[in-house]
Amino acid sequence: MLKLIVGKACKPAIRLIATDIDGTLLNPQFQISPEDLAALRRANQSGIEVVLVTGRRHTFALPIAQQLGFDLWLISSNGAITRSISGATFHRDMMPMETCRELCGAMRAFRGHTVLTFDQETKGAIVLERMDDLNASIRRWLEKNSEFIDIVVPIEKALVSDPVQAMFCGSMARMQRALQTLQNCGMSDRITVLRTEYPVRDLSMIDVLNAGCSKGHAVERWANYRGFTREQVMAIGDNHNDVEMLEFAGHPVIMGNACQELRDRGWVLTRGNDQCGVAAAIERVLDGDFEPATTGKVLS
Numbered sequence: 001m002l003k004l005i006v007g008k009a010c011k012p013a014i015r016l017i018a019t020d021i022d023g024t025l026l027n028p029q030f031q032i033s034p035e036d037l038a039a040l041r042r043a044n045q046s047g048i049e050v051v052l053v054t055g056r057r058h059t060f061a062l063p064i065a066q067q068l069g070f071d072l073w074l075i076s077s078n079g080a081i082t083r084s085i086s087g088a089t090f091h092r093d094m095m096p097m098e099t100c101r102e103l104c105g106a107m108r109a110f111r112g113h114t115v116l117t118f119d120q121e122t123k124g125a126i127v128l129e130r131m132d133d134l135n136a137s138i139r140r141w142l143e144k145n146s147e148f149i150d151i152v153v154p155i156e157k158a159l160v161s162d163p164v165q166a167m168f169c170g171s172m173a174r175m176q177r178a179l180q181t182l183q184n185c186g187m188s189d190r191i192t193v194l195r196t197e198y199p200v201r202d203l204s205m206i207d208v209l210n211a212g213c214s215k216g217h218a219v220e221r222w223a224n225y226r227g228f229t230r231e232q233v234m235a236i237g238d239n240h241n242d243v244e245m246l247e248f249a250g251h252p253v254i255m256g257n258a259c260q261e262l263r264d265r266g267w268v269l270t271r272g273n274d275q276c277g278v279a280a281a282i283e284r285v286l287d288g289d290f291e292p293a294t295t296g297k298v299l300s
Helices: 021-025 034-045 058-066 097-106 108-113 136-144 172-183 215-226 240-248 277-286
Strands: 016-019 049-053 073-076 081-084 089-092 114-117 126-128 149-151 165-170 191-198 203-210 233-237 251-254
Touching (some): 016 034, 034 277, 049 058, 058 073, 073 215, 089 215, 108 165, 215 240, 233 240
């Protein structure tokens, strides 16, 4: 059991907290609750480093990070980019453009669901051929990112530099077929396939990145750089694309609203994102009442 002696100048065993954003830190209204915000600030003030780890692009995640009110690093695009909120870059893991070109050819049947992203903050950071096949949730996301979007037909013409990733998004049923196509395209040794699903919204996103790129690899790389062992890392997540990060962390915590794949792992379960689950996990750490090794433990 982690012990924290009140009033003593000691450091908690957990030195790094890596938390997902959507479905984890953000509540169902897509906001950070005051309780979660206070807990993260308290962790920072206690000397625990906080990193946000997300499938969002860096620029799209930045406003969330800035709300925390302290300096931190963002691991974005499911591990492809590690960058500070001030813009300093630690690591980039791009997909070779030739690999992406072959991928686009293999996924030709899903052209209307294809989005390419590039590591730039200008028009063309997000590229697609058309929007008519994208469902309402993704359309809203695209509207919020409209200044960065470029329409390129065929989409391969945008591949004049290495992209961050390709994303395929649509209904659960349509993306299940996309997954099957990816599994049969003969590229498994050159790409990483990650999925994020929101069944209530009938929304599935499949991110295709360079081989070996994931939230888990990025958190491990950052922890090694900072001199933290995996036993000093707590990770908090809710969706399929968080699996590798949770597997790396010595102290994995899943949200009460986590997908079944995560719940089946027997990891520590905190409250849902509608009940400040991030704060519940962090407060247990800071108050010295956290047993992260307890399989299936539920935090009240």
